[in-house]
Amino acid sequence: MSDRKPLIISGITGDWEVVMGLEVHAQITSKSKLFSGASTHFGADPNCNVALVDTALPGMLPVINEFCVEQAVRTGLGLNAQINLFSRFDRKNYFYPDLPQGYQISQFQYPIVGEGEIEVELEDGSSITVGIERLHMEQDAGKSIHDLDPNATYVDLNRSGVALMEIVSKPDIRSPKEASAYVKKLRSIVVALGTCNGVMAEGNLRADVNVSVCKVGGYDKFQETGDFSHLGTRCEIKNVNSFRFIEQAAEYEARRQVEIIEDGGVIDQETRLFDAETGVTRSMRSKEDAHDYRYFPDPDLLPLVLTQEYVDKIKANLPELPDQKKQRFIDEYGLKAYDAGVLSAESDKAAFFEEVAKGRDAKMAANWVTQELFGYLNKFDLELEDSPVSAKQLGGLIDLIANKTISGKIAKDVFQKLIEEDDANPAAIVERDGLKQVTDTGAIEKVVDEIMAANPDQVEQVKAQFAEGHKKPKALGWFVGQAMKLSGGKANPQAVNEILKSKLGI
Structure with missing residues (x-):
């Protein structure tokens, strides 16, 4: 773990x-x-996914969904x-039009998951x-709709009673970027576990962001004493449903609070x-x-009592989690920790990479997936x-580099064509557009001879640099560049390098 970089806001009275x-x-x-x-199916017409108990009709009693308990564990x-x-279910009493019962069934004093x-x-x-304070189960409320009619509020109870896990962190998050990174990690874990699909746009994962500010040093005092008064008064920002909005909301709120206090x-x-x-x-x-x-x-629900055997059985069948996958990518594929972290963060990305890397140079596969493919997707805000x-097309492209059919530079051109052409085959593109790499040493020698004959000054410069003890004369790079240019990028760079060295006496 390296030094943290908490958000520090400078004010007139201090930081x-x-x-x-x-x-x-x-x-x-x-x-x-x-x-x-x-049903919990998303996108149904209003008030269609509703049972009698969800509407709080008299005499309707709740019955716990055992599968939801297993998912929480x-x-x-x-x-x-x-x-x-x-653990135990409690009634959290408050009035709102989309809460038919007048209370929410939640867990307060005895949650199913602790620290x-x-x-x-x-x-x-x-x-x-980041420390986890608790995880408890609760039922969701319905949805109030205000924009259909300026004079009325409509209520949709499709979400009423949907099972939620509220995961409460300790006050260990020190900047907006840490906040969004924390939610991303949390999302990757629940998606890998199959306990939440993590689709924030559908409200399946949303965050209440609690923000407070204090003079620099207040957090350390809190760590020493456990006294929350050192952290300042917190405000809660409800239902933030995107990583970008989490950062923006936290940044604005922190600066708003500092301005008020100042x-x-x-x-x-x-x-x-x-x-x-x-x-x-x-x-x-x-x-x-x-x-x-x-x-x-809640008088209608008995306490929830589990056995250790029940918990151990669930634990024995857990899937590979992001941290475990990251370590495996480091050990099995020889990836750097950063690349392994990027590729293991989400299960679909990890599966895509492993398909590309199968039977191929894993480091090359990682570079093409993270830099070229993810770079393109990020640029146009696309999902995988x-x-x-x-993955099959990208793997085929890497095969063409590995067997020296094309160079890395030409491969980038082929990659662009794969983007533009539906279901294109990289080998077919290379054949069709005449992009095969020139490996004929005779043809390359001819190009090198032409460049050397036309540029005697640069030849002498390379020889002088070599004589001065430079193992890799800078001027040599100029010759390589010229050879690649004259060959339309098709010359094998390694062959060009070797032939140049031979002819220059290096």
């Missing part, structure tokens, strides 16, 4: 540091809801967290450890919303404490599933 904790709501991958048999194990064999921690890789190659004001503990169009947060309501919700055990180049 301020940012402290954040996140509450991530992950929808459990399950065909039915937490306490009813209603699996996630807790993936977070290196304590699995609590005893854990995960390693989070940052963009600069460093990593941080002007002599105080921070109100409140819940805020992030406006993606304006890039600002705005007040939603005062932040409630636990006592405001009047938690009490939208890639115009398949």
